[in-house]
Amino acid sequence: MVETQDRSQTQPARLMDGTALAGRITRETSAAAADVLRRTGVAPCLATVLVGEDPASVTYLRMKQARCAKAGIESRHVSLPASTSTAELVATITGLSQDPAVHGILLQHPVGPHIDERAAFEAIAPEKDVDGVTMHSFAAMGFGLPGFASCTPGGIMRLLDAYEVDLTGKHAVVVGRSAILGRPVGMLLLGRDATVTYCHSRTVDLPSVVRQADVLVAAVGRPRFIRGEDVKPGAVVIDAGYNPGNVGDVDFESARHRASLITPVPGGVGPMTIAVLLEQTVQAAARQLGLT
Amino acid sequence: MVETQDRSQTQPARLMDGTALAGRITRETSAAAADVLRRTGVAPCLATVLVGEDPASVTYLRMKQARCAKAGIESRHVSLPASTSTAELVATITGLSQDPAVHGILLQHPVGPHIDERAAFEAIAPEKDVDGVTMHSFAAMGFGLPGFASCTPGGIMRLLDAYEVDLTGKHAVVVGRSAILGRPVGMLLLGRDATVTYCHSRTVDLPSVVRQADVLVAAVGRPRFIRGEDVKPGAVVIDAGYNPGNVGDVDFESARHRASLITPVPGGVGPMTIAVLLEQTVQAAARQLGLT
Numbered sequence: 001m002v003e004t005q006d007r008s009q010t011q012p013a014r015l016m017d018g019t020a021l022a023g024r025i026t027r028e029t030s031a032a033a034a035d036v037l038r039r040t041g042v043a044p045c046l047a048t049v050l051v052g053e054d055p056a057s058v059t060y061l062r063m064k065q066a067r068c069a070k071a072g073i074e075s076r077h078v079s080l081p082a083s084t085s086t087a088e089l090v091a092t093i094t095g096l097s098q099d100p101a102v103h104g105i106l107l108q109h110p111v112g113p114h115i116d117e118r119a120a121f122e123a124i125a126p127e128k129d130v131d132g133v134t135m136h137s138f139a140a141m142g143f144g145l146p147g148f149a150s151c152t153p154g155g156i157m158r159l160l161d162a163y164e165v166d167l168t169g170k171h172a173v174v175v176g177r178s179a180i181l182g183r184p185v186g187m188l189l190l191g192r193d194a195t196v197t198y199c200h201s202r203t204v205d206l207p208s209v210v211r212q213a214d215v216l217v218a219a220v221g222r223p224r225f226i227r228g229e230d231v232k233p234g235a236v237v238i239d240a241g242y243n244p245g246n247v248g249d250v251d252f253e254s255a256r257h258r259a260s261l262i263t264p265v266p267g268g269v270g271p272m273t274i275a276v277l278l279e280q281t282v283q284a285a286a287r288q289l290g291l292t
Numbered sequence: 293m294v295e296t297q298d299r300s301q302t303q304p305a306r307l308m309d310g311t312a313l314a315g316r317i318t319r320e321t322s323a324a325a326a327d328v329l330r331r332t333g334v335a336p337c338l339a340t341v342l343v344g345e346d347p348a349s350v351t352y353l354r355m356k357q358a359r360c361a362k363a364g365i366e367s368r369h370v371s372l373p374a375s376t377s378t379a380e381l382v383a384t385i386t387g388l389s390q391d392p393a394v395h396g397i398l399l400q401h402p403v404g405p406h407i408d409e410r411a412a413f414e415a416i417a418p419e420k421d422v423d424g425v426t427m428h429s430f431a432a433m434g435f436g437l438p439g440f441a442s443c444t445p446g447g448i449m450r451l452l453d454a455y456e457v458d459l460t461g462k463h464a465v466v467v468g469r470s471a472i473l474g475r476p477v478g479m480l481l482l483g484r485d486a487t488v489t490y491c492h493s494r495t496v497d498l499p500s501v502v503r504q505a506d507v508l509v510a511a512v513g514r515p516r517f518i519r520g521e522d523v524k525p526g527a528v529v530i531d532a533g534y535n536p537g538n539v540g541d542v543d544f545e546s547a548r549h550r551a552s553l554i555t556p557v558p559g560g561v562g563p564m565t566i567a568v569l570l571e572q573t574v575q576a577a578a579r580q581l582g583l584t
Contacts, residue, residue, distance in 0.1 A: 118437065135431030142430055142479075143471050145410065169496040177482060179435050187434075190469060190490050195501065197489040198482050204461040209487065 013237070013259035014163075015268075018155070021162050022271035025279055026071055032282045033072035036289060044285030045074040046104040046130065046277075047096045051089060051111045052082035061108050064274060071278050076102060086116045093123035103285035104130035106277065127288065130280040133180055142187040148280050153185035155272025156217065156238050157192075163261055165236050168193040171212050175199045175226065175249070176219035181240060185217055218249035228254020237262040240269045305529070305551035306455075307560075310447070313454050314563035318363055321571045325364035328577050336577030337366040338396040338422065338569075339388045343381060343403045344374035353400050356566060363570050368394060378408040385415035395577035396422035398569065419580060422572040425472055434479040440572050445477035447564025448509065448530050449484075455553055457528050460485040463504050467491045467518065467541070468511035473532060477509055510541035520546020529554040532561045 037043045046068055048061055061077070068075045078092060089111065096102045105128045111117050126136040132150035140147025149157070160167065172194040176182035182198065190196045199209050200220075207230040210216060215236045218226050223243040228251050231237060237259040241249030248265030256262050263269050286292045329335045338360055340353050353369070360367045370384060381403070388394045397420045403409050418428040424442035432439025441449070452459065464486040468474035474490065482488045491501050492512075499522040502508060507528045510518050515535040520543050523529060529551040533541025540557030548554050555561050578584045 118435070135428055135435065135437075138434055139427030139430045142434065142475055143410070143427070145427075169494045171496075171501075183434055183479075183482075186490075187475075190475075190492075193492070193494040195489065195491050195495040197487065198478075199487050200482075200485070202461045202485040203487040204463075209463075 013256045013262040016159050016163055016238075016261050016263045018159060018263060018268040018271045021159060022155075022275035025158065025272075025275040026067070029073075029275070029279045029282050030071045032279075032286070036282060036285050036291065037072065039291060040289045042101075042285070042289060043072060043074045044103050044282045045076060045101060046106060046281045047076045047078065047099075047102045049078045049080065049089075049093060049096070049105070049107045051080045051084050051108075051115065054110075057108045057110075064106070064277065067274050067278060068281070071282075073278060073281055082112060084115070086114075086119055089115055089120045090123045093120060097123060097125035097128055100288070102128065103288050104128050104277075104281035106131045107133070109133075128284055130277060130284050132184070132280070138179070138184055138187070141184045141191070144191040148284070149188065149276065150180045150184040151273045151276040151280070152181050152219075152240055152269060153188050154276040154280070155269060156185055156240065157188050158276065159238065159263065159269070159272060160215070160236070163236075165215065165261065167215065169195065170214040171195045171197065172215040172217065173197045173199060173209055173213035174217045174219065175206070175210065176217075176221070176240075178219065181219040182217075185219065185240075189215070189217075216250075220249050222249060223247040224249070224251040226250040226255065228256075228258055231255045231258040233258050234260045236260060238269060239263050239265050241265060242270065305548045305554040308451050308455055308530075308553050308555045310451060310555060310560040310563045313451060314447075314567035317450065317564075317567040317571055318359070321365075321567070321574050322363045324571075324574045324578070328574060328581060328583065329364065331583060332581045334393075334577070334581060335364060335366045336395050336574045337368060337393060338398060338573045339368045339370065339391075339394045341370045341372065341381075341385060341388070341397070341399045343372045343376050343400075343407065346402075349400045349402075356398070356569065359566050359570060360573070363574075365570060365573055374404060376407070378406075378411055381407055381412045382415045385412060389415060389417035389420055392580070394420065395580050396420050396569075396573035398423045399425070401425075420576055422569060422576050424476070424572070430471070430476055430479070433476045433483070436483040440576070441480065441568065442472045442476040443565045443568040443572070444473050444511075444532055444561060445480050446568040446572070447561060448477055448532065449480050450568065451530065451555065451561065451564060452507070452528070455528075457507065457553065459507065461487065462506040463487045463489065464507040464509065465489045465491060465501055465505035466509045466511065467498070467502065468509075468513070468532075470511065473511045474509075477511065477532075481507070481509075508542075512541050514541060515539040516541070516543040518542040518547065520548070520550055523547045523550040525550050526552045528552060530561060531555050531557050533557060534562065 172189040219240040239248035239250040464481040511532040531540035531542040
């Protein structure tokens with residue numbers, strides 16, 4: 001078995017500071033965006049697409065746009081009525097994919113039950129899929145090929161690297177299997193030579209699997225679903241939960257006394273997602289403008 | 293934990309007869325191919341592409357072509373010299389992707405170290421990717437979307453279904469993580485609600501993981517790599533190994549006294565691969581000819 005430190009109920013875990021790391025990445029991204037502008041006369045541009053007027057989505061998009069502006073990334077927003085059909089949405093996104101002035105495309109989801117979200121995602125050209133939602137991007141993560149990561153999984157990998165977590169041979173347990181979080185982060189961990197277990201709502205005796213995790217990624221969207229007593233002593237705990245009241249998927253207070261490293265909520269994984277989105281937008285622009 | 297039967301060292305496992313199941317599927321495929329021909333005047337057509345003259349590849353392709361002929365599937369063979377460049381191979385495959393008389397495309401691999409195999413695979417149109425090697429097909433397996441399975445993983449799922457193995461909540465352990473076998477079969481098992489663990493050469497203490505497997509898929513390409521003593525009593529053992537001398541990845545003689553179901557080598561997974569290839573070719577033809 002992988003050796004772990006025994007920290008049972010004594011020294012609390014070191015916090016993985018996503019706010020600080022995201023800040024560092026965003027400063028580098030701002031410099032890179034300025035470099036793109038200086039060398040080409042063109043600022044990187046992220047197109048955002050929103051269907052309907054869900055208040056949470058509106059707020060979230062405004063935050064992304066503000067962060068873009070601060071980093072020197074232009075944003076172009078397309079707002080569509082809730083009644084938009086799949087065909088109309090696909091046509092809009094296809095237009096953005098073909099528009100050379102747009103370097104990255106973000107479709108805010110959910111898009112509403114009457115729309116074929118997959119068809120909409122697939123209208124994003126792979127080289128503009130800075131949010132990492134297309135089938136191409138998933139397969140690139142799965143095969144270790146060049147491409148954009150889904151932003152939260154990409155952010156999780158950056159956090160693990162920043163804290164020098166050696167993943168080779170470690171048992172990584174991913175709880176949750178969503179298309180933009182659980183599944184891709186498992187693929188990224190596998191690509192880094194971890195032994196990877198995917199758990200989910202149908203898993204029998206989840207605690208017995210969680211207790212084996214050298215690296216635990218909680219991505220299930222249920223508040224305090226992972227109990228501290230099930231965290232392996234010395235484990236690295238990544239909480240990608242985002243539940244109401246700023247509560248993660250892990251019971252932080254009990255888990256921090258067993259983990260060696262743990263992400264707080266908020267301030268852990270959360271800030272990383274936008275940082276990776278901005279970084280990938282500037283990378284996409286640099287590539288499309290012939291700089292890399 | 294999942295309940296399993298205790299068969300320790302007594303009653304040998306039931307064999308999963310891939311030869312019989314493949315025969316059944318191929319008879320259905322022959323009938324479906326005849327139906328396509330009758331309704332459209334066109335026989336399903338599989339294009340095969342071989343680079344160089346590797347004797348094993350030549351033999352394997354001839355077998356596939358003979359099986360196609362027997363099932364009423366035309367095959368069109370393109371033989372390219374070993375010196376073929378990536379660009380030439382991509383151009384050839386792109387031509388087949390655009391040719392309406394070709395319904396499925398199989399690029400025999402390996403293609404030689406000087407060729408970018410991924411670029412060649414990606415020249416296969418997703419609707420003709422009956423061998424399930426493209427990024428699109430991988431993502432379709434990963435997300436449970438319509439698309440073609442990689443043939444061996446698809447064959448494994450057919451075997452599990454034929455023997456009525458309930459996968460929900462079971463712990464499936466996949467040993468091996470190749471792009472056309474380990475990774476996709478794990479995704480297919482996850483899509484069927486198994487808890488899935490990927491193991492590989494860097495996994496620490498592999499036996500301790502294997503011992504947890506309710507369903508074990510050995511896809512590592514090392515003869516008798518999995519010892520019977522590490523098979524959980526009552527487990528379902530799928531041996532996708534294909535080593536010299538018709539030896540699988542599992543030590544069959546010792547494993548069969550612990551497993552409840554096990555695939556023999558040969559006659560287990562092997563025959564399923566071509567059966568799925570033929571079946572998917574006829575499905576592709578039916579779709580492209582407007583029948584489904």
